[in-house]
Amino acid sequence: MDYRVIKENDLFLMTDRNGDIPEGDISGKGLYTKDTRFLSRMEIRINGQKPILLSSAADDNYISTIRLTNPHMEENGELILWRESVEIERTRFIYEGALYESIKLTSYYPKPIQFDFSVLLDTDFADMFVVRGFQYGELGSKTMERSAPRERVIGYLGADGVRRETKIKWNTQESKISESGELHFDVALGHQENIAIAFFIAPIIDGNEPLQHEPEEAMSKLRASYVDWNASSTSIQSNLPLFNKLYHRGVQDLRVLLTDLGYGAFPVAGLPWFSVPFGRDSLIAALQMLSLNPQVAKGTLLTMAAYQGQNEDEWRDEQPGKVMHEIRYGELASTNQVPFTPYYGTIDATPLFLLLAAEYYHWTGDADFIKALMPHLQAALTWVKEYGDADDDSFVEYYQKSSKGIANQGWKDSADSVVHRNGDYAEAPIALVEVQGYVYQALTRLAPIFRSLGHAEQADQMEQDASQLQARFERDFWMEDEQFYAIALDKDKKRVESVTSNAGHILMSGIASPERAKAVAERLVAPDLFGGYGIRTMSTDAAGYNPMSYHDGSVWPHDNSLCILGLSHLGFANEAITVIEGLLAAADKFEYNRLPELFCGYDNLLGAPVPYPVACSPQAWAAGTPLTFVQALLGLQPDALSRQITIRPSLLEGMNELKVEQLLIGSGTLSLRVTRGINGPEVEILSNLTGYELLIS
Structure with a gap:
């Protein structure tokens, strides 16, 4: 650097x-x-x-x-x-x-x-x-x-x-x-x-x-503020020094990226260019941080709610209930020469807002907060149905209206990131594969919470909408010849049939059938997607593949982290471990053992990952990635409604012990140690003050 x-x-x-x-x-x-x-x-x-x-x-x-x-x-x-x-x-x-x-x-x-x-x-x-x-x-x-x-x-x-x-x-x-x-x-x-x-x-x-x-x-x-941050957050220790260093580096980087605009601390996207509220990045980083400090998710949700869309404004791609993409405070924004006050051209921030609210509740059991947030959740749900799915086909799609906005409005927002097999770029409106997973996860996770809070009729409708989305998703996104999901549907509802990492995000949502989820899990660690240092954004077999590109063959740690959470959630522990170990090998070669925003997608035969020249470092969702390693290895899934915590542990090769202290769950904390036993990982509960029952498998 x-x-x-x-x-x-x-x-x-x-x-x-x-x-x-x-x-x-x-x-x-x-x-x-x-x-x-x-x-x-x-x-x-x-x-x-x-x-x-x-x-x-x-x-x-x-x-x-x-x-x-x-x-x-x-x-x-x-x-x-x-x-x-x-x-x-x-x-x-x-x-x-x-x-x-x-x-x-x-x-x-x-x-x-x-x-x-x-x-x-x-x-x-x-x-x-x-x-x-x-x-x-x-x-x-x-x-x-x-x-x-x-x-x-x-x-x-x-x-x-x-x-x-x-x-x-x-x-x-x-x-x-x-x-x-x-x-x-x-x-x-x-x-x-x-x-x-x-x-x-x-x-x-x-x-x-x-x-x-x-x-x-x-x-x-x-x-002292850093001491307080560390004291109020989850700590880990293992017998692998690199694993420990990467985790602690992520914790410190996330602390420096925290900002408070008056609604509670939240992570800005990254330094140096994105030290601002950034819908998608802030929400995903807060999701990654639930196992570290769920109060950051609360601050992030409140900040996003404060800037939630109120009007229809094509200049800013704003619509009622929509969660912002990015806000800027400089002279050009203040004089309306750029539409970032805030700009709303993002298709995934609104479902991620809903998804994070659901996951925050399951980690904390904070029903009072969900009740207070309810008007914003309702507005976001209305946006999903009325604006996100404007043509009523169950799929949430994007289309740029602002003359100075962003054309591609998913996390892969470069102009060449959604490309057909023949090399043609897809035309909007575009329905991205991962966004449908976010919507499905938000609906299925929020519905039982809404029911518990007295919104039974709406909960039933949310589950019905989710079921219809799942059926249409399986019909329209699956590529039989690739045994994988397409990255998107284009304006003509034609599959954009490039094999990309985007489909890995759906594993944590539950939208994929078990058979197809297994096929996706296996493909994510196949040589065309996995090069030894992580999952590439695009298969080496795809027409658009370029290992030096921003989104078409590079490796993004946060992208990998969402795949890892999904793999762990569905029980694909070996695949999750493969990806974690690849990212650890990459981190070992970067300054301060810090994972950057992204790096080039060359395989590990070169002996070291090839840096991407203008990657942000530190960057929030890259810093949050090692936190997901711990959650995935523990197989940790809290459920506030049943007041249960599921633990399904696994360990990396050479990892004989993983000690995790002060996991903030429910009404208190959970501390535990996982060790390598004769018949597999063994769990020792050091303390459980959460008020939740533990289910260890």
Whole structure:
């Protein structure tokens, strides 16, 4: 990874490995909040020269530490500064809406030395869409720049009328400020003496300025929040170090991706480009996190409910009851030059919203919350029936209406992702295979809950609708020659007969017959789909296959995770283990043992997975993937209505013990240990405070 990124709540910083934001950088580095870049340049120099990198780390997500040193400096044969005389240690973190950076300069030269140390900071207030090169339009301009002792403020008035400012403060008196705004510090140090120059950089929107804290106090509170997060979440331990590291990395990455817009914590999609509420990604990540901390699902549901569609608006692909795709807060969105306020062009977020509500209830038994959410659930169900299935054929389909919207509105949203056997792209309206599974799962899981809450007649209708959907699905999506489900139906109700990973998602829904589910399970781990590091998005035999593509042959960990949950749910433990072990092998090759958003779909004969150049990392549903490993290996299925927890354990090869503590289920927690016995996995219950009965098979 050629960048370093840290985040806290709604503010994130992306720099190069040196900790700099170079002038003219085209990769989008900067300090961002609300889809605006508040710092576009941050470079340090020693005697005018760029320091040499020694080490660079951001493995804790919330803090980054970078060590550099000086190059050798001579002028006309005269020594200016011996190489590697000065250690430069940059430490930065984000707390309560501001960036804190300390630059510690330590001399290891045996005699006293003097040098010029300079810091150049600037901002362009660029909109995220402009930074990424996706959209241009009417924009505002810088309005002022003012300075005070050890302080500089740069202002901007947007085309949306919003005043944006960047305030920069530092603790050490500079020797001069150049015309370009570069801060110069005269530094004199003896052997092993040091000086620390501290910066406080605060984005200000319409006068709302973050409070400045003492750095030590801010760091202490930030660390404490991570301690609290870990203490309130499920913990695991096994005899496989890589498995443990991947799980703990996922837990920490998910914590840094949490944001609260006032409705409870929820995961944004990923860094650096999608640090925003994102319907599908946030909902799937929250689903993955149920075994870690179900309160995140609650915050996610409430956030999505707050932005649920109210009107018919073609510009935003909005309809009543529809759950949003993505919301943006930048200048272009605020002036309606892009439709992301929010944008609703997603076919799967609404059924996923319903599905997550059902699963949240089964993990928590929180009937009061479901009752409070009921108006939003009803609106979503109405959308599924009246707008999602506009032609009344039981299938939920998408069709783009917005002139600046997204054409393909499933999770594979690139233009070439839904392709026929002959290489032609499918035309909308399109009914995706996985979406029908989500709808079926939502209906069948919610119906008994609705019945228990006094909505018996509606529950009966939901089950009837689900039964009709299942019958038509089996008739229309199955490819007899492939013994697999098609990725979609096109506008003419013709099967789009590429073999893809999408069909793996339906295994967790129950929509497939047992015989066909078995065929799907076997195909998912066949060589054309499984290359050793995970399930590819598209079969190597398909006309559209491209291992370097975004959606047509790459490997997406979250995609695999939903397949894994389905395989486990239906008892295909060996297939689930095969996929888990493939992803573990991939994670072993990535920095920090972190699964990225995606990687290329080459098989494992190359010896390492091939990175996808612009994959987000960390990314929420990739971080949530190892959590599903634990749920799948436990074979864990809570049922709040029967107040029972089914456990059907399995273990990876070489895994002799898996200890899981503080699973938050029902009214308390469950802790257990699975060990390898003579006749298979054995379960020891360490404590059960859930109020649920355990059924172990």
